[in-house]
Amino acid sequence: MxxxxxxxxxxxxxxxxxxxxxxxxxxxxxxxxxANPEDYDPTRGEGKFDNVDVGEQLDVAMAQEGKVIADLKCASCHKYTDERLVGPGWAGVSEKHRPEWIMNFITNPDPMIDKDPELQAQLEICLVRMPNQNLSDEDARQILEFMRQNDGLK
Structure with missing residues (x-):
């Protein structure tokens, strides 16, 4: 029974x-x-962030907060290495993409997936759309700082 x-x-x-x-x-x-792909800027992404000043130095406190958020919201689908889990691994992401692109994707994934050819190619590999986690701008900035730390910025 x-x-x-x-x-x-x-x-x-x-x-x-x-x-x-x-x-x-x-x-x-x-x-x-x-969605109009011709209006899409692949270096900035789709969203409200036009210019994110991250500075030369890593904000360690912000990166620690970002890791807490990432462990809760992101780690079930992403590894912090280059290994794919459900979604792609995070190693090298902050070196490959501008901060604006990363923050726009974190806070606005659906329109970016609809327009960005690289994200559409990832979707064909991973077969799962990144869900909108409804993260705040501050959460996204902290995750970005953690990604920079993960990529070796000191």
């Missing part, structure tokens, strides 16, 4: 999760079809 109850509960949870994903994809179809 307990096994039946567990299986029924898992089945309901699986069904609910799969239906939620379908609803989200259907609701985003209009947004994706309206």
């Amino acid at each position: 307990k096994k039946l109850l567990v299986l029924l509960t898992l089945g309901i949870a699986l069904y609910a999760c799969s239906q939620g994903g379908k609803q989200n994809n259907d609701n985003n179809t209009a947004v994706r079809s309206a």
